[in-house]
Amino acid sequence: MCEKMDEKSYYSRLFIALVMVLLFGVIVLQxxxxxxxxxxLHLASLSSxxxxxxxxxxxxxxxTGDPYSSEDGALARFVPxxxxxxxxLNRVVHxxxxxxxxxxxxxxxxTGGTTFGRHLVRNIQLERPCECHAGQKKCTCYRxxxxxxxxxxxxxxxxxxxxxxxxxELTNCVPSFMSNRESQEMRKTPRRNYYYITILRDPxxxxxxxxxxxxxxxxxxxSKHMCDGRLPTLNELPSxxxxxxxxxxxxxxxxxxxxxxxxxxxxxxxxxLSLVGCYNLSIMSESQRWAVLVESAKRNLRNMAFFGLTExxxxxxYLFEHTFxxxxxxxxxxxxxxxxxxxxxxxxxxRRIRELNQWDVxxxxxxxxxxxxxxxxxxxxxxxxxxxxxxxxxxxLRAKVRPWWGTTGKNVFNPTKAPQQxxxxxxxxxxxxxVDTEKKLEREPEGQVEDNWLEEDDSETMLDYLENxxxxx
Numbered sequence: 001m002c003e004k005m006d007e008k009s010y011y012s013r014l015f016i017a018l019v020m021v022l023l024f025g026v027i028v029l030q031x032x033x034x035x036x037x038x039x040x041l042h043l044a045s046l047s048s049x050x051x052x053x054x055x056x057x058x059x060x061x062x063x064t065g066d067p068y069s070s071e072d073g074a075l076a077r078f079v080p081x082x083x084x085x086x087x088x089l090n091r092v093v094h095x096x097x098x099x100x101x102x103x104x105x106x107x108x109x110x111t112g113g114t115t116f117g118r119h120l121v122r123n124i125q126l127e128r129p130c131e132c133h134a135g136q137k138k139c140t141c142y143r144x145x146x147x148x149x150x151x152x153x154x155x156x157x158x159x160x161x162x163x164x165x166x167x168x169e170l171t172n173c174v175p176s177f178m179s180n181r182e183s184q185e186m187r188k189t190p191r192r193n194y195y196y197i198t199i200l201r202d203p204x205x206x207x208x209x210x211x212x213x214x215x216x217x218x219x220x221x222x223s224k225h226m227c228d229g230r231l232p233t234l235n236e237l238p239s240x241x242x243x244x245x246x247x248x249x250x251x252x253x254x255x256x257x258x259x260x261x262x263x264x265x266x267x268x269x270x271x272x273l274s275l276v277g278c279y280n281l282s283i284m285s286e287s288q289r290w291a292v293l294v295e296s297a298k299r300n301l302r303n304m305a306f307f308g309l310t311e312x313x314x315x316x317x318y319l320f321e322h323t324f325x326x327x328x329x330x331x332x333x334x335x336x337x338x339x340x341x342x343x344x345x346x347x348x349x350x351r352r353i354r355e356l357n358q359w360d361v362x363x364x365x366x367x368x369x370x371x372x373x374x375x376x377x378x379x380x381x382x383x384x385x386x387x388x389x390x391x392x393x394x395x396x397l398r399a400k401v402r403p404w405w406g407t408t409g410k411n412v413f414n415p416t417k418a419p420q421q422x423x424x425x426x427x428x429x430x431x432x433x434x435v436d437t438e439k440k441l442e443r444e445p446e447g448q449v450e451d452n453w454l455e456e457d458d459s460e461t462m463l464d465y466l467e468n469x470x471x472x473x
Contacts, residue, residue, distance in 0.1 A: 078376075082369050084302075089370075089377040093195055093305050095324045097126070097150045098143055103305075103324070104174055105153035106198040108269050109164055109220070110209040112310040113199050114154075121155045125327045130156070152178070162224035166269035167300055168278075169226050170196070195305035195324075200266055200367050202311060203360035204353050208343055210262045211254045217247035227278035236279040237261075251349070255356060264290070264359040270297035294359045298366050309368060315375050322378045 095101050105120065107113040121130040121139040130151075132139035138158055141151045149156055152174055159165070161173035174194060201209075225232050240246060240257035254260065261268070271293040277283035284292075301307055306323045308316030313332035321327055345353075354361055 078372050080369060080373055082366065082373075084370060084373055086377075088302055089374050090381070091306060091319070091323045091374055091378075092325075093323055095193075095195060095305075095326075098145070100148075100192045101150065102174075102178060102192055102194050103151050103153075104170060104194050104196045105151070106167060106170055106196055106269070107154055107164055108198060108200070108266055110206050110213060111199045111201040111266075116199050116308065116316075117153050117155045119328060119332070120151060120153060123328045123330055125329055148181075159222075162226060163220055163222040164269075165224070165226075166273070167196075167271065168273040169224065172226070197304060197306040197308075197320075198270070198301075199308045199310060199316070200301075200364060201309070203264075203266065203357040203364050204350055206266070206310075206360075207262055207353050207357055208251075208345065210265070211249075211251055212343065214246050214254065214262075215249055217245045219245045225279065227273045230278075232279035236281070251345075255352065263356045267294050267297045267359040267363050270300050270363070272296045272300065290359050294362055297363050301363070301367055302370065307367065307371070309371050312371065315371070319371070319375060319378060322382075 095103070103120070105113070105117060107117060121141060122132055124130075128142060128144045130139040130141040132155075137155065139155055141149050141156045143150050151157075152160070157177075160177050161169050165173065175192070178192060225237060238259045240254075240260050241249070246254075254262070267290070273279070273293075275296055276289045276292050281289070283289075306320055308320065313334045317328055317332040
């Protein structure tokens, strides 16, 4: 009886000790890294360090499957609708963070831009990471060895060109803003390269998200809407409400206001408003005005260094890393449960929202097509590069093998005359067959989804054997 009591007390003390150790670890983590973002990064690094991997990843770091196929079934159902040039699809920029290049983030409301903006300042592997402190909204993102920022965004430079500045405002404001921050010596350097990026979202859900945001009392009254060097007048840009905010407005009231900038916001913020007289609606008809704006938005989006889609977080991460040759620490996560998706919206109401945002719908379909084509193009390019590396490795190994077999190709280990070899994998036919294999691999279709260049033939088996022999010698 006493032995059982002692055993129970031992396990009780052990359990209490483990709980105390766990609590102590949590307290230390809160002290060292008080913000939630930093905690998530620590957890992500720990999980990767101790072997917790994403589905499809092997312990050696290789992937047994496509990590992007589980995100959605977009590529399985995707049929391109638009014809883009290779220049439009091949988006790789030579971003030099050590010199004068600047990434400019155009943040459109309710597109997930806040999350993406935090990724830019907290989640990129850099030689000199951004300095972010608890309780401060802005981070210091300096270049290595310089007191000069490489990122123009809400969380680095703040709203320096206005609250949620659009394409028209940013392209006119950012160069002069960065020039004013430079020293006299830096102004003599060559012109900076500005790489504009943005995030888009499905127009219906973005519109509903903005309505919920406004319903809670949020406003963007501090936005300047600067265009052609002047602010819009009250007649050009009337307000939808009379009080301090529009809190408590119903969806019907939100949709009924003809001056609501939420309608087709993505098209307006990505277009060059100077082409239509800014906010002066008397210059041309409404249909003509929006036709010009949507074409301008498509052109600007196509020429941007990068854009992502809220609905495709993993692909957005991949394309950003591919474009700028930068890597994120922790992977992006797809969060489908937002305030907008929790709203019960009748199909008829959704149809009316789509009509109100018809130009955003057109722009988003165009953007989605371009985005997925860019993703496919980048993955195919990645496979081609891997195939070329494989061929180079074979050539190097064959160069090592030839002296071992002899330059004439004769079998130096056969002192007597042997019967004539008729099989294709004979020693005499090995170099010729390897050349044929390489030519066959080089002729493979570039767009092939599942490459077969990993399949080993007789020549590759011989190469593997000879490689082992080289290691034994």
